[in-house]
Amino acid sequence: MRDPRFQALAAQLAGYSTALRPGDRVLLELTDIPEEMGIALIREARNAGAIPFLRLNQSRLNREMLSGATEEQYGIIGRHRLAEMEDMDAYIEIRGGGNAFELSSVPQENMAAAMKALNPVSQRRIRHTRWCGLRWPSGGMAQQAAMSTEEFEDFYFRTCLMDYAALRPAMRKLAAMMEKAEYVKITGPGTDISFSIKGLPAIPCAGECNLPDGEVFTAPVIDSANGHISFNTPSLFQGIPFDNIRLTLKNGLVVHAEAGDKTGELNAILDTDPGARRLGEFAFGVNPAITRPMRNILFDEKISGSFHLTPGQAYHVADNGNQSRIHWDMVCIQTEAAGGGDIYLDGKLVRRNGLFTLPELAILNPSLS
Known part of the structure; x- marks a missing residue:
């Protein structure tokens, strides 16, 4: 049957x-x-x-x-x-x-x-x-x-098969906030990074291009990212498993990258071409039904309370000019259970410990969905 x-x-x-x-x-x-x-x-x-x-x-x-x-x-x-x-x-x-x-x-x-x-x-x-x-x-x-x-x-x-149309209004509000913002600052365990998103579109994804879905993305201004970041979500890229990726960026360029015993493989991928060491995407994960990693990026990049930064190719709908043969979404979960963390837009706290702080975005929080 x-x-x-x-x-x-x-x-x-x-x-x-x-x-x-x-x-x-x-x-x-x-x-x-x-x-x-x-x-x-x-x-x-x-x-x-x-x-x-x-x-x-x-x-x-x-x-x-x-x-x-x-x-x-x-x-x-x-x-x-x-x-x-x-x-x-x-x-x-x-x-x-x-x-x-x-x-x-x-x-x-x-x-x-x-x-x-x-x-x-x-x-x-x-x-x-x-x-x-x-x-x-x-x-x-x-x-x-x-x-x-x-x-x-x-x-x-x-x-x-969830009702993505019900999430779309809040996702559009988040996208509008991102489009008005100039700077993003992200802090958390092993993470203190800031970058500009000024002038770049923000795109809500509510079941149109991926299933499952649930992210709102843009791209950092290509030379603006400075700081360091630790990704606490397992990643699988080109068939290779990676854990605990850590990147340091200076003026938009990844100047140091490590991933334990996979550090060599990580740097080989980041050396694919010049654009592979620059960021092509920044996104909030906002699917309230996905709350833990699956080691599958089509799920993990949408985890509620997560964000991802992406070395490599920018999407044409939010194009910061970066071009590369790779596009690698690296995910960090900021829920309290995962270690917490904050995201600010132009100095205003938007999400703390994985939960949006604004009432109009509450439907995107798992406990309120």
Whole structure:
């Protein structure tokens, strides 16, 4: 029997997140997910009058390809995929796979070659389509989250299918406050950093581009960040697990980076290109249903009471001019249980110990949601 939540999720993706319209061409890129979910998504696209196109991947085959990747090979792949993306009005990606560390042994230079070749595809998708990306729940994800498989699946569908429209007004108010502000200051254990966001847009994300969702982001002025920051949330990037990342920034540049026994790997990634050592995003995590890390960035960057800073590429909708082949959301949780911390906009306290201090933002606090 088909899980009715599959149909509900397909409807959320096609009807709300990408708002498919008659005649839209939508690329469905699916990796290691149940056929029933793919069928539900194709049918929902057709019900909206859209024309679905299908790209199927398998994570182990992707790993094998990347293990021997060359610039010539991925240059050809990149050109083909860019031509495909140029024909699309919308894009939905669902990535499954039981092993989050599948790519951990792929040589860094191979990953860099593939990312360089595929970056124009990503930029075309971000800039010119209505898109949404999400992961598919698996036993591996449940294990990372320290949950039973059933418990994690229930959590996953609950957060993906929540009423994001109800959160949008408060998220828009937070975005308006950010757009009026010039400076951000963040303090907490191992953290004392400030930067400017003057003149940059702030974007509320309420289920349109990711599921689950729940962040309000902008970008630091490219040369403005000064101070140090400790990220207390585990991170998984390019298949490599990182814990306790610490960065020191001077005039917007990461001048020191450490992550215990992964310090070498961390600095290798930050040396991908000049933009990888500058920040491309700052965001508040505001999903009241996500309260602890899953070691999965699509969840962790939305944790209520968190913020993230992102070495690498800025989004075009909040563009500080930074360009890079990487975009790495590093998350710090500031709830009292996680050690606490404050965020100020132009010297005004906006959030203390993970809770917004203003009544109009209270719906974004987990205890009041």
